Amino acid sequence: DxxxxxxxxxxxxxxxxxxxxxxxxxxxxxxxxxKKNYLNWYQQKPGQPPKLLIxxxxxxxxxxxxxxxxxxxGTDFTLTISNLQAEDVGxxxxxxxxxxxxxxxFGPGTKVNIK
Amino acid sequence: QVQLVQSGAExxxxxxAVKVSCKASGGPFSNYGFSWxxxxxxxxxxxMGGIIPKFGxxxxxxxxxxxxxxxxxxxxNTVYIEVRNLRSDDTAVYHCAREQMxxxxxxxIWGQGTMVTVS
Numbered sequence: 001d002x003x004x005x006x007x008x009x010x011x012x013x014x015x016x017x018x019x020x021x022x023x024x025x026x027x028x029x030x031x032x033x034x035k036k037n038y039l040n041w042y043q044q045k046p047g048q049p050p051k052l053l054i055x056x057x058x059x060x061x062x063x064x065x066x067x068x069x070x071x072x073x074g075t076d077f078t079l080t081i082s083n084l085q086a087e088d089v090g091x092x093x094x095x096x097x098x099x100x101x102x103x104x105x106f107g108p109g110t111k112v113n114i115k
Numbered sequence: 116q117v118q119l120v121q122s123g124a125e126x127x128x129x130x131x132a133v134k135v136s137c138k139a140s141g142g143p144f145s146n147y148g149f150s151w152x153x154x155x156x157x158x159x160x161x162x163m164g165g166i167i168p169k170f171g172x173x174x175x176x177x178x179x180x181x182x183x184x185x186x187x188x189x190x191x192n193t194v195y196i197e198v199r200n201l202r203s204d205d206t207a208v209y210h211c212a213r214e215q216m217x218x219x220x221x222x223x224i225w226g227q228g229t230m231v232t233v234s
Binding site: 001038040042044049050051052055056061093095096097098101102103104105106107108109 | 148150159160161165174177210212215219220221222223225226227228
């Protein structure tokens with residue numbers, strides 16, 4: 001099974017500043033056949049289901065503000081929130097989908113707060 | 116606008132079973148995949164398994180082998196998860212989610228969640 005780790009566990013950022021969350025996978029999630037990284041990012045606010053932010057490591061889902069960006073390839077990925085807003089407080093999860101069985105695994109999550 | 120509406124909260128005894136439903140409305144159903152993801156109180160997200168209704172049979176994470184069955188009823192646009200032999204550590208919010216078209220592996224539409232308490 002592919003294991004995902006995230007760092008830091010939590011971070012506090014001032015409004016308008018930048019937050020960076022790292023996700024590392026125990027095995028590459030890059031498919032040579034289509035040059036895609038099967039790594040997705042979600043935001044979860046208290047009492048709500050998760051919301052998809054980024055798929056294929058760097059493609060924003062429809063309606064996601066452009067202050068959210070994803071980067072990385074292979075086993076190391078980063079979610080960056082530029083110009084942090086109050087509504088960005090929540091827990092962020094990475095998730096991989098690199099198996100023929102269709103299994104998915106999530107990272108442990110990173111909590112983002114306002115400093 | 117596609118919506119996933121799940122059945123209501125459940126309280127179950129250890130050793131019993133629970134079946135949670137997830138009804139899709141406002142869009143196509145059978146060609147999409149659906150996943151079940153659970154979240155223990157204060158915990159992270161755990162993928163349990165998934166199904167593509169037009170293919171019938173679901174798959175699940177290895178740790179749930181023998182205890183979980185995922186099914187779909189195309190006529191009702193509904194997917195189900197049954198968890199048997201419940202334990203206290205099955206207490207969690209159970210979410211269904213639709214898999215994004217295009218093979219990204221991402222879950223783009225989520226139900227509201229169903230709280231299952233085992234006590």
